[in-house]
Amino acid sequence: MAVKILTEHINVPGINTFDVYRKMGGYTAVEKALKKMTPEEVVEEVKKSGVRGRGGAGFPMGMKWSFLAKPEGVPRYLVCNADESEPGTFKDHFLMREIPHLLIEGMIVSSFALGANKSFIYVRGELMYVIHILEKAIAEAKAAGFLGKNILGSGYDLELVVQPGGGAYICGEETALLESLEGKRGNPRNKPPFPAVKGLYQSPTVVNNVESIANTPWIVNNGGEAYASLGIGRSTGTKLISASGHINKPGVYEIPLGITVEDFIYADEWCGGIRPGHHLKAVIAGGSSVPILPANLILNLANGEKRLMTYESLSDGGFATGTMLGSGGFIAMDETACVVRNTWTFARFYHHESCGQCSPCREGTGWMDKVLERIEHGKGNMHDIDLLVDVAKKIEGNTICPLGDAAAWPVASAIRHFRDEFEWHVKHPQEATQPGAVYRGAMELV
Amino acid sequence: MTDITPPITFTPERLAKAQEIIARYPAGKQKSALLPLLHLAQEQYGWVSSDIMDYVAGLLSILPIEVYEVASFYTMFHLDPVGKHVIEYCRTGPCCLMGGEDVYGHLKQKLGIDTGETTPDGKFTLKEVECLAACGWGPVFQIREKYYMNLTNSKVDEIIEELSKD
Numbered sequence: 001m002a003v004k005i006l007t008e009h010i011n012v013p014g015i016n017t018f019d020v021y022r023k024m025g026g027y028t029a030v031e032k033a034l035k036k037m038t039p040e041e042v043v044e045e046v047k048k049s050g051v052r053g054r055g056g057a058g059f060p061m062g063m064k065w066s067f068l069a070k071p072e073g074v075p076r077y078l079v080c081n082a083d084e085s086e087p088g089t090f091k092d093h094f095l096m097r098e099i100p101h102l103l104i105e106g107m108i109v110s111s112f113a114l115g116a117n118k119s120f121i122y123v124r125g126e127l128m129y130v131i132h133i134l135e136k137a138i139a140e141a142k143a144a145g146f147l148g149k150n151i152l153g154s155g156y157d158l159e160l161v162v163q164p165g166g167g168a169y170i171c172g173e174e175t176a177l178l179e180s181l182e183g184k185r186g187n188p189r190n191k192p193p194f195p196a197v198k199g200l201y202q203s204p205t206v207v208n209n210v211e212s213i214a215n216t217p218w219i220v221n222n223g224g225e226a227y228a229s230l231g232i233g234r235s236t237g238t239k240l241i242s243a244s245g246h247i248n249k250p251g252v253y254e255i256p257l258g259i260t261v262e263d264f265i266y267a268d269e270w271c272g273g274i275r276p277g278h279h280l281k282a283v284i285a286g287g288s289s290v291p292i293l294p295a296n297l298i299l300n301l302a303n304g305e306k307r308l309m310t311y312e313s314l315s316d317g318g319f320a321t322g323t324m325l326g327s328g329g330f331i332a333m334d335e336t337a338c339v340v341r342n343t344w345t346f347a348r349f350y351h352h353e354s355c356g357q358c359s360p361c362r363e364g365t366g367w368m369d370k371v372l373e374r375i376e377h378g379k380g381n382m383h384d385i386d387l388l389v390d391v392a393k394k395i396e397g398n399t400i401c402p403l404g405d406a407a408a409w410p411v412a413s414a415i416r417h418f419r420d421e422f423e424w425h426v427k428h429p430q431e432a433t434q435p436g437a438v439y440r441g442a443m444e445l446v
Numbered sequence: 447m448t449d450i451t452p453p454i455t456f457t458p459e460r461l462a463k464a465q466e467i468i469a470r471y472p473a474g475k476q477k478s479a480l481l482p483l484l485h486l487a488q489e490q491y492g493w494v495s496s497d498i499m500d501y502v503a504g505l506l507s508i509l510p511i512e513v514y515e516v517a518s519f520y521t522m523f524h525l526d527p528v529g530k531h532v533i534e535y536c537r538t539g540p541c542c543l544m545g546g547e548d549v550y551g552h553l554k555q556k557l558g559i560d561t562g563e564t565t566p567d568g569k570f571t572l573k574e575v576e577c578l579a580a581c582g583w584g585p586v587f588q589i590r591e592k593y594y595m596n597l598t599n600s601k602v603d604e605i606i607e608e609l610s611k612d
């Protein structure tokens with residue numbers, strides 16, 4: 001059995017309560033860190049672990065922590081990003097709902113390491129029921145002396161605040177999140193200054209994803225080297241993958257980084273294969289923003305080797321034949337899925353979620369939404385397909401925040417790998433607009 | 447005729463809760479309480495009118511415009527009156543792959559309304575929303591704080607019949 005860092009006890013009845021969580025070894029990392037370690041030592045272990053940010057960008061967490069400015073007399077903040085709104089991604093939702101104390105424990109050791117005395121968990125507002133779960137967990141931890149003033153007699157004080165969002169994907173972008181947390185519209189900030197220097201309330205701030213923070217208790221308990229010994233190369237540890245679409249067992253899985261994509265899709269331990277009687281057509285491996293790949297390319301690298309579930313292997317081949325691990329939102333499609341329609345729902349999503357600050361993103365996402373809608377509804381022409389590629393190119397790299405890129409990549413990659421399907425919609429509008437109609441031309445299914 | 451509209455004010459419990467929320471932030475940063483307070487207001491009134499926004503501005507000692515611009519940015523706040531139960535269904539790709547479009551079609555037919563509309567009896571409003579972070583448990587909709595997941599036509603029937611009772 002693979003090592004489980006986050007979900008080992010997730011099926012223990014009552015694990016959402018303090019008592020059961022504690023009985024299963026919970027909060028020992030807080031005891032160890034606060035009583036036996038200095039903040040610098042905790043940072044050092046996280047550095048050694050090689051754990052990379054689990055929110056999508058994969059930036060090394062220890063390195064991010066070491067960038068935090070420490071001017072005298074200025075408070076520092078840790079903000080946990082629980083905005084989770086990237087289509088295909090529902091791992092943080094699962095983790096917070098099932099084992100809330102793991103995040104609370106992680107927030108305590110991480111805040112201690114960074115020298116923060118007030119830390120925030122920014123949860124998307126739709127998950128109000130999860131916010132109540134977290135607030136209850138915080139109250140329990142406080143009653144047991146793990147939060148508040150002078151925790152465990154160590155002299156360290158910490159208060160945790162759970163903040164609801166209001167329904168806006170862009171608030172997952174870290175500077176938009178900080179704006180939102182200050183009670184403003186979620187408009188991303190220009191960088192620099194980076195949050196590590198001027199973040200929340202213009203103070204030095206670290207923003208980390210839920211899953212990133214949830215890894216820290218294990219790292220404190222077992223040491224960074226033990227963590228780094230799991231996984232492959234620069235993809236250390238485990239990763240939560242939220243799997244959806246046409247697989248037998250949709251859900252959230254904690255995988256050791258390094259299993260093959262094939263195993264992840266077909267093994268009973270994970271997704272359990274494609275629905276009976278159907279075949280794999282395409283996969284979006286890391287949430288809606290990453291390039292879609294056809295079945296043969298997601299399973300195998302260009303050189304014929306099997307593709308692995310790691311940051312490096314998934315991105316092997318660049319955008320020509322590769323994709324990204326992203327947030328771990330793994331969306332599988334069989335031959336009944338229409339790539340054009342799916343791409344359109346994503347374009348519509350980004351259009352809806354663009355904050356509107358930069359014109360390439362605001363206008364470009366609108367164009368892509370409209371043109372894709374046209375093609376999907378049998379009203380497109382051949383020129384539209386090139387127009388989409390052109391618009392995607394013009395957005396990419398020309399915006400304040402990465403939402404623009406995130407909107408461009410799915411469209412560009414869908415056309416790159418499934419151009420026939422777009423052309424079929426244009427050439428056979430009547431056929432393509434029948435309910436449930438899907439392109440059945442030449443394509444490699446697995 | 448005298449104006450019989452009761453003045454906007456939080457219930458005593460919510461007012462206490464609002465004070466507790468405001469106290470969470472560093473001194474002078476009370477504006478951070480804006481989203482939590484708008485949620486609180488919507489919980490009480492079902493939507494946020496401009497009077498309600500003015501009231502929230504007063505509680506936070508900020509300008510009304512600071513509340514309007516925020517409330518209109520975030521999709522969760524209803525700036526117009528809505529039905530008793532607002533059904534917010536996820537229209538994004540993964541939910542569609544899980545069979546969403548059929549189920550939502552059934553839902554619309556059952557209620558006899560389209561997205562953005564309210565049933566004539568004022569019981570249900572339908573709203574299309576983007577990914578609710580429940581993609582593998584889709585199709586999914588949300589009514590207030592509750593998630594309804596793995597929806598099927600018959601599940602939708604049960605839910606609507608249950609909610610129609612009150």
Ligand SMILES: Cc1cc2nc3c(=O)[nH]c(=O)nc-3n(C[C@H](O)[C@H](O)[C@H](O)COP(=O)(O)O)c2cc1C
Nearest residue numbers: 053054055081083084085172173174208209212402
């Ligand atoms: C449009 C957009 C949406 C994002 N949404 C999320 C999100 O929901 N959750 C998250 O953790 N990171 C999200 N990110 C990434 C954050 O900006 C940031 O990199 C991350 O929270 C850092 O945490 P990590 O280093 O632990 O991954 C998003 C980025 C962009 C550009």
Ligand code: SF4
Nearest residue numbers: 355357358361399401
């Ligand atoms: S890229 Fe889009 S979402 Fe990001 S700041 Fe510009 S307009 Fe806003």
Ligand code: FES
Nearest residue numbers: 536541578580581
């Ligand atoms: S796509 Fe519907 S919940 Fe994510």
